Amino acid sequence: MAHEEDWAGDAKNASPDGEFVRDTTYITDRLTAELAPGSAPRPREDGAFDWPVEAGRYRLIGARACPWAHRTIITRRLLGLEDAISLGLAGPTHDKRSWRFDLDPEGVDPVLRIPRLQDAYLARFPEYPRGITVPALVEVASGKVVTNDFPTIPVDFNDQWRGLAREGAPDLYPAELREEIDAVSKRVYTEVNNGVYRCGFAGSQEAYESAYHRLWTALDWLEERLSESRYLVGGHITLADIYLYPTLVRFDPVYHGHFKASRNKITEMPALWGYLRDLWQTPGFGDTTDILEIKQHYYAVHTDVNPTGVVPLGPDMTGLNTPHGREELPGTPFAEGVTLPGPVPAGEEVKNPDLSA
Known part of the structure; x- marks a missing residue:
């Protein structure tokens, strides 16, 4: 196929x-x-x-x-x-x-x-x-x-x-955490980043069901892990979080329906939903994310999955801007002495900031 x-x-x-x-x-x-x-x-x-x-x-x-x-x-x-x-x-x-x-x-x-x-x-x-x-x-x-x-x-x-790099830039791949970052990232890649594609492009019922169960086993593992830790590895944002975020932020708008990863939405998983909001609200994450372009890509390009090319309205993603409460868990976005990135450079702003459509 x-x-x-x-x-x-x-x-x-x-x-x-x-x-x-x-x-x-x-x-x-x-x-x-x-x-x-x-x-x-x-x-x-x-x-x-x-x-x-x-x-x-x-x-x-x-x-x-x-x-x-x-x-x-x-x-x-x-x-x-x-x-x-x-x-x-x-x-x-x-x-x-x-x-x-x-x-x-x-x-x-x-x-x-x-x-x-x-x-x-x-x-x-x-x-x-x-x-x-x-x-x-x-x-x-x-x-x-x-x-x-x-x-x-x-x-x-x-x-x-x-x-x-800018003054005050974070180390996103600390030497002392690399082994754990690599292990977590490998599972995230094989089971989640790529797992949603295994669901969406499965060519048989058997292949789809196998992919579906693998994906949700991994998402349940992440839900448990993130219920006790603010970030995936260590106390701060690392490459492991950067690798997971793009899949999570696309999940409800695209993967849940378009790729049939439909057991439940990320908004229905307390730890993952709070974690996603935490990252979204950190400069570098939400301000680089265009939900409309994401939907336009998957629904218009994957004509074998969506032959009509119709791009759905919704879901309403404005909840990404609501309080996440993750400050109560151990960890901070960045280590002491690290600063947040400045404003998005002119010309690099997200073109479609409306999250309600």
């Missing part, structure tokens, strides 16, 4: 029993502070390249709609890397070819001057055979994609770009 957006969106396949299988083959180049700014990419033994950390050299291309891109946008904002790495945003819908810059004037990215993200991939790999996915880091001068390896981009932002 193939899906229409294999080329442009979440690259996917299905096993013989109808289980959704994500294509996880990405461009595995990395950004490193070991190389001097202005250096050429350095080849690695595995055939990939290391590129130098350098302010202004790269543009992060994301989409408000995409959960995998969202985690990189949150990380960039929390670390205050806006001046070092510019942000380009594709619109919420794409066709079989590519994500499109159809929200920008004239339908082209204002920095890269391309109408489709596909152009940056083909500029480097003229016969690129895989999905044109976000997030992607693109070298501005050459217009060539550098990497779309979404698992490593937030880690490199935190570690390799530290010298260009």
Whole structure:
């Protein structure tokens, strides 16, 4: 069972029993502070390249709609890397070819001057055979994609770009917590981030029911864990929280109905609902989230799941702004000496802030 957006969106396949299988083959180049700014990419033994950390050299291309891109946008904002790495945003819908810059004037990215993200991939790999996915880091001068390896981009932002981060930026991946962050994040990825897709794109009743039970086992585990701790690992926000948030904030508007993950809503789970509101109200999370674009993407693009392309009104998400009461639990958003990010840079504001429609 193939899906229409294999080329442009979440690259996917299905096993013989109808289980959704994500294509996880990405461009595995990395950004490193070991190389001097202005250096050429350095080849690695595995055939990939290391590129130098350098302010202004790269543009992060994301989409408000995409959960995998969202985690990189949150990380960039929390670390205050806006001046070092510019942000380009594709619109919420794409066709079989590519994500499109159809929200920008004239339908082209204002920095890269391309109408489709596909152009940056083909500029480097003229016969690129895989999905044109976000997030992607693109070298501005050459217009060539550098990497779309979404698992490593937030880690490199935190570690390799530290010298260009804002004063008072948090350490989102503390050395003493990395083993636990990795373990929690792995379960969140396999069972929740990817688990909702296994439900939504299941090709048989048996595959769907298996995916459904796996997902809710994990969500019940998170509900229990977060009933005793304000954040997933340690006492402060880490990458583990940044990885979970994009799925939770999309759950009631999209995954509950569109992906048939319908046992109950996040608003009906006290700990997860309070946790989601806590993060939403922290700068970097809610101010990077566009609920309307999220709905437009899933309901309009996934024509195999929603053939009419009708985008639902609701649910009313204004409850995200209500008090969460999580201050009573151990932990604070950030460690002592860490400050909140400043205002959203001009031009990066969420276009659809209304949560009631």
